[in-house]
Amino acid sequence: MSSFLRSLPNWQPYGTPNYFIFLLLTLIPIAIAIWFGKRLPIYEELVSIAFISLMFGGLHYLQFFAFIFYLVWQTIVVFAYQGYRKKANHNWLFYISILLSLLPLLIIKIEPTIFGHNSLLGFLGISYLTFRNVAMIMEMRDGELKNVTIWSFLRFMIFLPTISSGPIDRYRRFNEDYVNVPSREDYLNMLEKAVWYLMLGALYKFIISHTLVTYIIPPIKLAALAAGGVMNWHTILYMYAWGFDLFFDFAGYSMFAVGISYIMGIKTPINFNKPFLARDLKDFWNRWHMSLSFWFRDFVFMRLVYTMMKRKVFKNRNTTSSVAYLLNMTLMGFWHGLHWYYVAYGIFHGVGLIINDWWIRKKKAVNKSRKLIGQQPLADNKWTHGLGIFITFHVVMISLLIFSGFLDTLWFHNLLSQPK
Structure with missing residues (x-):
């Protein structure tokens, strides 16, 4: 098996024209079946397995074995908890199940920091899975998810379009799409959208992002490192260039994933919605990497708020939400990696959301007071909207500069600016 995997080419998802050609050819039978109101479950799984093998082929063959181990591990954890949940609902077993599910991810995040090398358990896409x-x-704990079958679980886990980098789908939404095959009219609309998403993805990833990362960012980065210091104008230029590259690269990938999902009859959620037009940070996180931000909102932030309010940790609900914002975003920072700039990025956005929330409350209070004395509310028009977009855009760009890790190189590991 190892020899076979090593002999395979290593095709990263949506990375080359060859990948798209072979993938689209293999999707033809699936599209024809959906056109006639049917699914080809066995064929679909074989296609997923084949392309997963190529994703972990060549020098990455060990990731394939890590993936299989991970899949077996999570199957045991999920179905053991489902079996238990039908009989009882104790907190401690729920927390243990969550910890066991998180354990492989925690190991691959922590091991490089402690031992200085990547974990053998790591593979592309482990975070999103x-x-x-x-x-x-x-959702099993909440009673919203019951009677999950092993085949529907595995189908959800190895769904090819989103396996490596999302978007992060929800089981119930995915399974409903799979069970309810779209009508011909709906499928034609899905195919039309799929073509648009694939074309837009190609523009984002293969033209705009490629131009930025190949021709624009490298000379700016070298000039910024050569200038050195705490901050310089080249670093400001790097901030904008890298921020746009991150968006177009990831948004392009997400467009590919959504487009291929639509061809397979699954309406995978959109991941980006014009995030640089957000008028405040809360609006930004409703537009940026939406499947991730909504996941943290639903499964971390809301549960933190509920728990703290139930246990009356803070008397003031605004204090409760502020602490939840900070913990939620800091945790998101830690998820990206155990480096100071990832954690600082999370704290930055946590504090930003607290300030955002404070301003919204302050504005409501001021408008209420002005109304009582017969004055007009504070201005809320296209100019204030534009100002909000301008401020939010630059706050986000500063946060992305922190996230990039470039400041770590500039401040602590810059060989170019050191005297010879």
Whole structure:
């Protein structure tokens, strides 16, 4: 098996024209079956397994074995908890199940920091698969998810378009799409959208992002490192270039994933919705990496608020939400990696959301006072909207500069600016 996997080419999802050609050819039977109101479950799983093998082929063959181990592990954890949940509902077993589901991800995040090398348990896409599993266990705990079959679970887990980097789907939404095959009219609309998403993804990833990362960012980065110091104008240029590249690269990938999902008859959620037009940080997180931000909102933030209010940790509900914002975003920062700039990025957005929330409350209070004395409310028009977009855009860009890790290189590991 190892020799076979090593002999395979290593095709990263949506990375080359060859990948798209072979993938689209293999999807033809699936599209024809959906056109006639049917599914080809066995064929679909074989296609997923084949392309997963290519994703972990060549020098990455060990990731395939890590993936299989992970899949077996999560199947045991999820179905053990489902069996238990039908009989009882104790907190401690729920927390243990969540911890066991998170354990492989925690190991691959912590091991490099402690031992200085990547974990053998790591593979491309483990974070996004873990989010799916944890969400399922939480929904089983809430009684919203019952009688999951092993085949529907595995189909959800190895769904090819989104396996490596999302978007993060929810089991119930995915399974409903799979069971209810779209009508011909609906499927034609889905195919039309799929073509648009694939074309837009190609523009984002293969043209705009490629141009930025190949021709624009490298000379700016070298100039910024050569200038050195705490901050310089080249670093400001790098901030904008890298921020746009992150968006177009990831949004392009997400467009590909959604487009391929639509061809397979699954309406995978959109991941980005014009995030740089957000008028405040809360609006930004409703537009940026939406499947991730909504996951943290539903399964971390809301549960933190509920728990703290139930136990009356803070008397003031605004204090409760502020603490929840900070913990939620800091946890998101830690999820990206155990480096100071990821954690600082999370704290930055946590504090930003607290300020955002404070301003919204303050504005309502001021408008209420002005109304009582017969004055007009504070201005809320296209100019204030534009100002909000301008401020939010630059706050986000500063946060992305922190997230990029470039400041770590500039401040602590910059060999170019050191005297010779």
